[in-house]
Amino acid sequence: MIDLHSHILPGIDDGAKDLEESVQLAREAVKQGITKMIATPHHRNGSYYNSKDEILKAVDLLNEEMFLENIQLEIYPGQETRIYKDMVHDIELGELLSLNDDDKYIFVELPSNHVPRYTNQLLFDLQLIGLKPIIVHPERNQEFIENPETLYQFVKGGALTQVTAASVVGKFGKKIQKFTEQLIEHHQTHFVASDVHHVIRRGFYLNEAYEYIDQEFGTKWKDLLLKNPQRLIEGKMIYYEEPQRIKRKKIFGIF
Ligand SMILES: [Fe+2]
Incomplete structure (x- = not known):
């Protein structure tokens, strides 16, 4: 199993606070059946700034530690960049890190309470330079929850999304779980990851999440979501189905 989203690098964001916690996370990952994991530290989110070079170095060091500790887990580089207007410019300067540093997919994190006005244009511009944007945990964004049409338009425009395993199994509450299920059902998400x-x-909750998806949506969807991280890491095209619009029920006819 492959985990695309993690804060396993030591002491650089609000994830593992030191090497000991990184090793602890790695051992737990192996227990869960994870063999490869992309380290995606926060970048430019108002609290943390983690440059491409620093992440690449930290990933090398952690892989050495995996070898020394005899832990069968491979760490790949990545970055969870908070959306900002000049992203494309900075990518062209080589300042941001795509997933597995292979210039094909890039994580885009939105603020949790709204969607900046320039988002649609930026998602389009990223694709123009050959990068597929992956919006991380859209199910936890207030604006998407209130107006799912916004996310539908982004996905229809070619953006991909990744939901968090904990959201699938209800660890962020019923409302977020329900929206996560709607995203899966309407083909508006392409990956599940632990974050x-x-x-x-x-x-992690990854096993639990895939198990839940198997039960609720069937083995076909579980397999599809399980295989996409593997395809991404190999630089292949991911499985994708035409997104469907989420129709909200009218309540008392007032909307
Ligand atoms: Fe994250």
């Missing part, structure tokens, strides 16, 4: 920060406080 793990800490073994106990923000754990």
